[in-house]
Amino acid sequence: MLKRLLFCAGLILVLSTSAEASILNFYLWGPGAASSSFFATMPSDFTPVDIAADGSSFAVDDVTYIRGGFFPCPCTGRLTFYTPKHHGGVEISGGGTTPAHYETAQLFSGPITHPVIDLGTYDGVFIAPDNFYSGGPATIVITETPDPAVPEPATGAMLLAGALLLFASRRKLNRARISDNVQSGLSIA
Incomplete structure (x- = not known):
């Protein structure tokens, strides 16, 4: 027995399986951010796609857009992250609109095939889609929401x-x- x-x-x-990864939060606001704010989330254990051959960018699909002045939300989209070779920052696309770009420092560390998104506050320039909305200064804040305390x-x-x-x-x-x-x-x- x-x-x-x-x-x-x-x-x-x-x-037994382990618990899921935490969630990364992206907040973008400022006078240049389409006079609005943008909020998106994605898991911290994302898989990069469309890795540029020259190592200058990678994308993350199925990002959840919670709120956005230039996107019909909620919806899913893509964030494309760039190295300083392409002015750094991130491109926001999806929701049936033309991509918008936020230029700032590089938002990740590590190799482009296994990047880690760096948490923090970044000042930069928001470049609106097709200049339909005003572009200009904006701030992006990247935070992490840990998983709730649920035992594995x-x-x-x-x-x-x-x-x-x-x-x-x-x-x-x-x-x-x-x-x-x-x-x-x-x-x-």
Whole structure:
């Protein structure tokens, strides 16, 4: 019985998956940001796509646009990140509109094939789509929202394994006491 319990607990531990990644938040505002603000989110464990052969840019698809003065929101779109070779910053596209560009410092570190978005506040210039909206100075703030404190499945599996082990040892101890009592009762009679 105990072997089966330990096998099941071990199987649960092996098959457990880890928690999801945190969320990156992008806030863009200022007089040049289409007299409005833009807010988007994406997971921090994103996969870069359309990596430029010269190493100057990469894109992230399926970014969630929450609010935007120049995009019908909520919707999904693409953020394309650039190195200083192309004036740094990020291009915002999707939602059926012409892309808008925000020029500032490079917003990521590490190799372009495995980039890490740098958190912080960046001042720059917003260049509006087709000059339909006014361009000009704007600020982008990149923050991170960690996952809520939900235990990973492995934690639950370890708690279950411990409880099963305590239950099994208690049961075995009770059986031993009953057996001892029965044997001592037989020798008295």
